[in-house]
Amino acid sequence: MKKIKLFIIESIHKYVFLEFIYRLYLQIFFPKKISHVFKPRFSGWGMATSNYVPWDINKNIFFKEFIRVDEELSSLVKTNNFALSQFQYMFPNKNTFTFLNDLRWRHYIVYTSVSLAIKKTINENVNLVECGVCDGLTIYYALKSIIFQKRKYNAYLYDAWTGMDNSILSDSEKRFEDEYNFLELKKTKENLSIFTGDSIYFNKGFIPESFAKYKKPEKINWLHIDLNSFKATINTLDHFWPEIEDGGVVLFDDYALIGYEDTKKAIDEWINEKVGELTFFQYPTGQAIIIKVI
Ligand SMILES: C[S@@+](CC[C@H](N)C(=O)[O-])C[C@H]1O[C@@H](n2cnc3c(N)ncnc32)[C@H](O)[C@@H]1O
Numbered sequence: 440m441k442k443i444k445l446f447i448i449e450s451i452h453k454y455v456f457l458e459f460i461y462r463l464y465l466q467i468f469f470p471k472k473i474s475h476v477f478k479p480r481f482s483g484w485g486m487a488t489s490n491y492v493p494w495d496i497n498k499n500i501f502f503k504e505f506i507r508v509d510e511e512l513s514s515l516v517k518t519n520n521f522a523l524s525q526f527q528y529m530f531p532n533k534n535t536f537t538f539l540n541d542l543r544w545r546h547y548i549v550y551t552s553v554s555l556a557i558k559k560t561i562n563e564n565v566n567l568v569e570c571g572v573c574d575g576l577t578i579y580y581a582l583k584s585i586i587f588q589k590r591k592y593n594a595y596l597y598d599a600w601t602g603m604d605n606s607i608l609s610d611s612e613k614r615f616e617d618e619y620n621f622l623e624l625k626k627t628k629e630n631l632s633i634f635t636g637d638s639i640y641f642n643k644g645f646i647p648e649s650f651a652k653y654k655k656p657e658k659i660n661w662l663h664i665d666l667n668s669f670k671a672t673i674n675t676l677d678h679f680w681p682e683i684e685d686g687g688v689v690l691f692d693d694y695a696l697i698g699y700e701d702t703k704k705a706i707d708e709w710i711n712e713k714v715g716e717l718t719f720f721q722y723p724t725g726q727a728i729i730i731k732v733i
Pocket of ligand 1: 571575576601
């Protein structure tokens with residue numbers, strides 16, 4: 440019986456015609472179910488879910504704060520106080536706010552991974568590192584998360600802000616050649632000028648060469664890697680891993696994204712060698728997280 444049921448479900452999803460008939464059947468006999476099955480509450484960035492999402496109306500203080508931060512970013516973008524040049528240059532035909540909505544789960548994970556890192560580590564001042572900063576979109580959520588926890592921080596931001604280093608790209612990454620050459624450090628600084636009072640260090644240059652130029656923090660609570668390059672990703676892991684605090688978090692943006700298989704393979708090999716030192720898991724968004732455990 441179970442096998443027959445599975446066969447029917449698989450066939451429905453395989454053939455458009457059968458799916459249409461199934462929709463019609465649900466529409467007539469189970470109109471409530473149709474919204475659950477075919478109209479997900481959230482879809483974007485390669486995932487969809489029919490379950491409740493953190494930004495549904497609710498009374499949970501953490502969710503509410505994330506929603507407030509997310510809406511604040513949208514209004515900064517609307518009033519030209521935060522420029523998302525990445526979207527404008529790379530996807531000129533797509534609406535910026537549609538993009539931001541699609542990325543909500545991703546940003547929610549950035550935001551919550553920082554509070555996880557703060558709670559799991561013991562140092563009072565929080566040190567964040569981001570490699571692959573671009574306009575400053577993801578670090579915006581990370582810094583807002585620290586502010587919500589009422590903690591002081593230092594943020595060490597690494598990016599070339601001049602385009603990709605084509606010489607280190609694998610064959611499948613060659614499509615990124617000459618991307619990001621529209622970036623200007625000045626504009627990222629302007630975007631992040633809303634964060635006053637704490638320290639943000641802008642470490643411009645190509646990874647890994649730039650690592651020799653800038654002193655790294657002695658203790659790191661949270662490291663975000665979003666470089667579109669498997670070599671630079673591994674260089675970053677090798678460089679900062681010894682300074683990651685016990686309980687500290689490494690968040691990967693590109694772990695399981697379609698088209699980023701070289702990055703996934705390299706990270707898998709890297710974590711297999713360190714298996715006793717960490718906990719690892721993947722999110723449905725394609726992001727993944729390491730928690731350092733000694
Ligand atoms: C996908 S974007 C980062 C997006 C950003 N995390 C966000 O969502 O707001 C990738 C960034 O990595 C930077 N990058 C790529 N390879 C690099 C390298 N070898 N050294 C330094 N920066 C690099 C690019 O300049 C670009 O800004």
